[in-house]
Amino acid sequence: MNQDYIIPNEWSIIEEGFNPDMVKSSESLFSLGNGAMGQRANFEEYYSGPTFQGSYIAGVYYPDKTKVGWWKKGYPEYFAKVLNAPNWIGINIAVNGEILDLFNCSSVSNFKRELNMQEGWLSRSLTATLKNDTTIKIETKRFLSLSLDEVGAISYSITPISGDAKITYTPYLDAGITNEDSNWDDKFWEITNIAYENNMAFIEAHTLKTNFNTCTFMQSQCFVNGTTATLSPTVEKLDKKIYFHYSSEIEQHQVFTIHKYAGYTVDRNHDKDQLIPAAKKALSKAIKLGFYKLLEAQKIAWSKIWDTSDIMITGDIKAQQGIRFNIFQLNQTYLGTDARLNIGPKGFTGEKYGGSTYWDTEAYCLPFYMATKEQKVGRKLLEYRYNHLEKAIENGEKLGFTEGAALYPMVTMNGEECHNEWEITFEEIHRNGAIAFAIFNYYRYTGDYSYIPEKGLEVLIAIARFWKQRATFSTDKNKYVILGVTGPNEYENNINNNWYTNYIAQWCLNFTMETLEKVATDYNNDYHRIITKVALDSKEIETWKTVADNLYFPYSEEHQVYLQQDGFLDKELTTVAGLDKSQRPINQKWSWDRILRSPYIKQADTLQGFYLFENQFSREEIERHFNFYEPFTVHESSLSPCVHSIIAAKLDRMDQAYSFYLRTSRLDLDDYNKEVEEGLHITSMAGTWMSIVEGFGGMRVVNDTLSFQPKIPKQWDAYTFKVNFRNHTIQVTISQNESNFTLTKGEQLQIMVNGKSITISQNTIITA
């Protein structure tokens, strides 16, 4: 059974009633982020129950010494982790001398938590009776400012209900934090300075090894019934923490409020000597505006984001909540403003996977960011990999490749490989394909070819060299084969001729050769600059062609399908339908060998190829492969259901597409994979967006034209999405009866709808 405690709502994630068992799940689901920093939805006040505390700063990582049982040559020495950063949200509460701890109250009632995605804030309200019989009402609200992205703001109000009460607010900064996933219990942070003046406090700390300098800061103001209460705090300065105690006798039914402004300044944006002055400046701006104006600015900033990225669904509130949750979390994680940052698979909601960059960025996130942000955001995502090219070539060299062949890392923070499982690190090489495909996809979508001669071609050449060297000529098959790989389906390891890998390898070789020709013709200066730089000659290109033209693809005549890998048909081909529920998810129930020899597919693998290269196959072929592989797929990767949803929609299997859509969009809300406590699946959320826009909406770019094949699940009345396409913005509304297309930005655009060319003009609704 999936979890089912989140209250359906169009714009908010809502939890009602206090259940300690759900605290860690809610800490993930109600996470906040603003691209620059983020936090799990930990309570401000002390909590002694099960909790997973997490605050994170974008781009601040630590090279944790790697941990493996049996070292293999080629493994990287360390694993870069997004660090749990100093905590600034904490406000301890004492009520008549008793520390408030929801896990230890006599009663907690009227508990409600809301993550308002439209406006970008998190609130909590509750009534608590403490062990000392004092009853208080609590209302909190907090947000991480988009307009002042170094600052977060908290409003925390307590109203004594059962009589007058002495309330103490103790806002604090805590740099005594560790990572839940630390390998060796290394110390990650060194504190260099704890300072305070007036109501402000600062902790300067830098990470060890990577030496990122940060200042965590706070400033608080107190109010009684909305009027400023000038309380002089007692300050308590410890080794790693600093506490301010604000105490006041509050009468029954009076509202005692603290506003805490806090956040981080980091040396990515300031001189490391200027972190405290920068913090003071940020605090002064925040204080000057005050909580409510800052909140107003937050609403405006989020409304701008929603304006270009919202998807509205009518008639299906759970579906509506799901897609907005996905879009909201993506925007909380990455806003596309800094090419040094990327989209970690857990964003700012947890630590698993190290918070680094995966192929998810190229395969899943790029289309979302291209369609909902300015063009330069997509380009920044590509540049991230261009900037890592040299390290990808070094990584290739470590594995025995030569002459500029690049293998991009499976997981990275700074271009170096961070992952240490031979079957993944060394063998899940299809990631190189996704990185090349993104260059094509960016050009296809934006029409901006300039990136390719400037930077992209170098990446393509290095990747083509890799594939050429990675293929082996089999005299037995008289074909080139690619041995010993792990495909997207990680429930197969060290297999031969994974169809997806072979296909994308062939595509990379061909696309690189085509691109070389085009660049030679259209950008001749760049062409000569590049082939000189990388020492490429026609003889080498000829070897690529030989491999591409003679690559082997396992095929079953009996089933008329390409086989996921050599030997797939030797498996006992029982389907997921026959698998007892008690055995799911199999990765939590079965030993690895059993998973490997089963036919069960963790995530779209062959179908991933049919998704990416759909135009190279007939509908019948796609259908045959979907029919063959879908029944074996357990979707235990978050990246799987969206691809299946898109293909099912294409095949007009709308019920199936809808059910996959629900699974992908509510994966975390409903906790399909029983792991939401560890954090959210951020990158796959872009897949959810694709499953609506590309799946139901059928959006494609064909020959520089945006094309749609609108469909709608029977459960919905209508849905509306907007996409940005080559400086135009198109709003698409699809209902059960008709599809409407409006150009909200740009003069005029020709699009295709169900194969028919239509011209749309600004603010005119075209119905098709």
Added chain:
Amino acid sequence: MNQDYIIPNEWSIIEEGFNPDMVKSSESLFSLGNGAMGQRANFEEYYSGPTFQGSYIAGVYYPDKTKVGWWKKGYPEYFAKVLNAPNWIGINIAVNGEILDLFNCSSVSNFKRELNMQEGWLSRSLTATLKNDTTIKIETKRFLSLSLDEVGAISYSITPISGDAKITYTPYLDAGITNEDSNWDDKFWEITNIAYENNMAFIEAHTLKTNFNTCTFMQSQCFVNGTTATLSPTVEKLDKKIYFHYSSEIEQHQVFTIHKYAGYTVDRNHDKDQLIPAAKKALSKAIKLGFYKLLEAQKIAWSKIWDTSDIMITGDIKAQQGIRFNIFQLNQTYLGTDARLNIGPKGFTGEKYGGSTYWDTEAYCLPFYMATKEQKVGRKLLEYRYNHLEKAIENGEKLGFTEGAALYPMVTMNGEECHNEWEITFEEIHRNGAIAFAIFNYYRYTGDYSYIPEKGLEVLIAIARFWKQRATFSTDKNKYVILGVTGPNEYENNINNNWYTNYIAQWCLNFTMETLEKVATDYNNDYHRIITKVALDSKEIETWKTVADNLYFPYSEEHQVYLQQDGFLDKELTTVAGLDKSQRPINQKWSWDRILRSPYIKQADTLQGFYLFENQFSREEIERHFNFYEPFTVHESSLSPCVHSIIAAKLDRMDQAYSFYLRTSRLDLDDYNKEVEEGLHITSMAGTWMSIVEGFGGMRVVNDTLSFQPKIPKQWDAYTFKVNFRNHTIQVTISQNESNFTLTKGEQLQIMVNGKSITISQNTIITA
């Protein structure tokens, strides 16, 4: 280049000249053991240079918490390690107030180390000039007594050369030791008592978790020019150590000697409260005999071992030294007196691999111990696995097997799996085959069938059940296949239809069915007892037959060979001959993926099957497979060259057989695999013995008859070995001209020589 500093000698391992770079290598090569305990050849005195300190007690292990990067379900929680035990060999030396440290002397000359294998002792002599210009001569001798196996003895003599000198001997016990391979720097030992009286000291310590109680003890005596010098020691007792200081002014050319007797008493042999009294008793016995009588007893004990196990080679001193080194080390490691002990792959010479039991015991060691020891030793080795059957069934259950199917652990100390690499732990399942084969092999060699109805059959049934469940029916092949395994060649992982695994699986099923029939007929009571106990019925046996009769074996029509696994011919089939020396050993030079997709074979895999089941194949078949696989084999496992040597000898390729023999017999002496510093390859040493007796001597058991096909490398004049066969002992001498067979124990025995039946009588030399 292999190392080449050990001086060839028939009976001794000798090093001349002091080279700090070789200290760790020599610490391995000159190791001492007596079955109950063992040590690396660390210097007695303080040494500040690179060293790997190691003292080990048989059967004393610690469940070190396991360390993996990515946990997989089914992994065991801990890894049982032979523990580095308290050190008792230490004797610090001060000469005129300066601590003797060979790494920091002004000069060290006349350095000689000798491991006398004939008599079982280690000696060292040298002249050292200290930084304070004092020159001394040192002579030491030490041994671990076979007759008093709780005791070791050291004689350490210093002669001042440059003038009178004040010498201080500081014999000590040190329980402040750690394991080099500790995963988490856990504390393994807890010291409960440090006591002393007169010249004796005791440290009682127990292992944490496993709670093995031990007492480490010592007692010393000093002599000047051979006459007892009654010196009262100063005692220094620290937290984890105890030192006795014996000082004396020694005149130039006088010999100052200390005899230190020391060792362990353990609660496997004594009440845990009686460890100190037992230690006193052991010391009193040793002191009473004195160093020289104890040494006499040592010589006698070793001469008895050599009497049944020596192999004499004339005309090739390096080959002679090699085989004796192997036989010596095997006997130092395991003497077959305790069914609770087994043969760790590094014996008492290092920590790698955890010192636990591998399939090496059954596949390699059993034949050696059967032929050179009493029959009960082989039986004890089998009983070890019978005693672990329940845990092997539990291990199977953890991996999803049911109804009494057993998967024996890859590595174990107490029956539980200790290893954590999915491709080995879960997939290197052929180990189950070796364990079943050993039951057959024991019966075949000893003629003692009684073990099977008593115990062996239960093991066979549990293993047959495993194979039946582990096979998958492939509708595509219309055969049973075995998917996702690692064969003996660990340079292939997660492969399908490994020929060796499939073959031994089929053999296990068939042998179990045959055995059931025989036991039903000949031991009907046992039969009923067992099938009731394990709930076996004829229907289940029928399913075994179906699998056995329909198992798939990959075969190449083109090459007319069975393929090591599915897809082997897709590899680029370049041979080892073409591999640049700089790339060897590939496991130290190449990343794992590169090794996996290469054709290179770590150790005999298909050929291992042809070795075990030779009688089921024609000579032509064996030759074809040898020709096909040998050129791809890199022999980077110590277990490989012996099998190749045996097959090469069978095929009359004596030069090749000889070269493999040299490699296996001098693997550690010449450090072929560049890892001797970590310890010796003990279990493969039994393979060296096999390569002479089974390879050159061609010894087999055919229909209860011992058969020989004598051959001899052209480099040798002659060689002689003895085997114990069913209460007879046969001595075989093979020279370039003839072969002589003598029965040294027993009245009369019929043997086969080159296919001809011969009867030999006691003490009559038969020439064939």
